[in-house]
Amino acid sequence: xxxxxxxVLGICLGLGIFFLFFLVFRLPAQAADFNxxxxxxxxxxxxxxxxxxxxxxxxxxxxxxxxxxxxDLKKFKADGDSGRPTLLDRQPGDDYFDWxxxxxxxxxxxxxxxxxxxxxxxxxxxxxxxxxxxVVFSNxxxxxxxxxxxxxxxxxxxxxVLVDAQxxxxxxxxxxxxxxxxxxxxEYLPAYFKVTVHNSGNIFLAPSGxxxxxxxxxxxxxxxxxxxxxxxLPGTDRTFNVVWKDGFPVFELKYDHxxxxxxxxxxxxxxxxxDFSKVNRLxxxxxxxxxxxxxxxxxxxxxxxxxxxxxxxPWKITSIIVLVLVLxxxxxxxxxxxxVRRVRKKKPxxxx
Numbered sequence: 159x160x161x162x163x164x165x166v167l168g169i170c171l172g173l174g175i176f177f178l179f180f181l182v183f184r185l186p187a188q189a190a191d192f193n194x195x196x197x198x199x200x201x202x203x204x205x206x207x208x209x210x211x212x213x214x215x216x217x218x219x220x221x222x223x224x225x226x227x228x229x230d231l232k233k234f235k236a237d238g239d240s241g242r243p244t245l246l247d248r249q250p251g252d253d254y255f256d257w258x259x260x261x262x263x264x265x266x267x268x269x270x271x272x273x274x275x276x277x278x279x280x281x282x283x284x285x286x287x288x289x290x291x292x293v294v295f296s297n298x299x300x301x302x303x304x305x306x307x308x309x310x311x312x313x314x315x316x317x318x319v320l321v322d323a324q325x326x327x328x329x330x331x332x333x334x335x336x337x338x339x340x341x342x343x344x345e346y347l348p349a350y351f352k353v354t355v356h357n358s359g360n361i362f363l364a365p366s367g368x369x370x371x372x373x374x375x376x377x378x379x380x381x382x383x384x385x386x387x388x389x390x391l392p393g394t395d396r397t398f399n400v401v402w403k404d405g406f407p408v409f410e411l412k413y414d415h416x417x418x419x420x421x422x423x424x425x426x427x428x429x430x431x432x433d434f435s436k437v438n439r440l441x442x443x444x445x446x447x448x449x450x451x452x453x454x455x456x457x458x459x460x461x462x463x464x465x466x467x468x469x470x471x472p473w474k475i476t477s478i479i480v481l482v483l484v485l486x487x488x489x490x491x492x493x494x495x496x497x498v499r500r501v502r503k504k505k506p507x508x509x510x
Contacts, residue, residue, distance in 0.1 A: 193221040194267075194295055200318035200389075207325050208283040215275045215317050217295045219267035226298040228264045229275060231255060234292045234318060239354060239395040241388050243318060245292050254289050257281055264298050279321060286325035288361045288392060292316045320362055320389060329359040330455045335395065337449050337464035344441075344470045346430065347405030351447055351466070353383060353398045357390040364389045365462075367451035369400050373443055379404055383451060402447075405470075406436040441470040 195218040205211040219225055233252065234243040248255050261276035277293060296314030322328075336354040355365055364387045371379035381400050390396045409428040412419040419427040449464040 194218060194227070194315045195220045196295060196315050196317045198317075200320060202320050202322070202389075203279070204322045204324060205279065205281055205285075207281055207285040207323050210278065210280040211321075212276055212278045213319070215277055215293055216272050217267070217275065217315075218272045219269055222269055224266060224268050226264060227267045227273075227295050228298040229260050229262070230294040230296065230314075231258055232292040232294055232316070234290050234316075236391045236394045236396070239397040241396050243292070245294070245316060254285075257285075258291065260293075277319065281321075281323055285323040287323060287328055289321040289323065290362075290391065291319040291321070293319060322361055328361050328456070330361055330363055330453070331359040332356070332363055332365055332390065332451070332453045332460075332462065333358055334449065334451060334462050334464050336397075337447075337466055339447065339466050339468045342468050344468065345472055345474070347408045347441060347470065348401050348403035349447075349468060349470070351381075351400040351402070353400065353449060353451070353464075354395055355390055355398070355451070356395050357392050360392045362389045362391050363453050365398075365451050365453045367449065369402075370448045370450065371402055372446050372448060378445075383449070404436075404439060405441045406434075406439045407432045440472065440475070442472060442476070444469055 197216045197218075201213055201215070203211055203213060217227065219227070232245045232247060233255075234245050236242075237244040257280050259278050259280075261274075261278075265273060265275075267273055275293075294314045294316045333356045334353065335356045336352065338352050340350040340352070351369060353369075357363055365384055366387070367383040369381040369383060370377050371381070379402055381402055383400060384398050388396065388398075407430045410431045412427040412429045421427055444467065446465060446467045449462075449466075451462040451464075452459045453462075454460075
């Protein structure tokens, strides 16, 4: 009997070890999170045709495990007027891909360590105007698929490299095609402005400048245009957003536990912020927004100007103030009328 029990226990123990071994080796390994940081972004290079230029691209494995990275070369174009890039694979005729070489195309990346990759571009004498590269860092494995969400790709991260091959016939020209406010009448700030700029030249350009908010002859605000130094590719438009929000009260996004609250249509909900330390910034009246955009045409800074006017009328506050003044006026008029009547009644008595 004891021998039988031992045999049963042995069989059970053997089956347990077998299933444990089976599960351990059948469970899929957890892939390490792919998390890299690249610098700088973007890279702007200027080179004469026939010359060679190099730049250092830096990539950090920001994850917690070592990984092997590879370097791929793509190109990019503008995605509409948003300024976001769309990454594209090499196409027939893209001979400028052959000008590029890297100091290494695969390498081991330790956690939190920065790795330098030297990118060298050897331009031929026939190089002219602009070339737009995207250097993609990804896991050494299947090639990443391009994404239209920016300079990131699925399973990778890209550094944008813009090359200006300064050949004869280079033309640098920008035109403001639209400068608008989203409303002509605001109750409260913020006021939103859109500046659409067209690059009518043949090389990328980065405009700069300001939007000056004036009331009468007084400048009440100076807003930056394109503070990030975003470039406009030739033959494309780019829209820059400028916001004036220095007022009292002012609409701000509503947050709940750090998340933006949205309505049933997925639009962000705004609420009024009554910061009484800024009560002196109550905006009322007619305002003008003056755009002063500048760009470098190669020899000097060229100014481009535009204007848009709008009103700020806090009608609720104004209505309350008017109502209070009317009530005060009625009270004064009623009191004055009663006083006059009492005076008139007293005058006959004084004559007797």
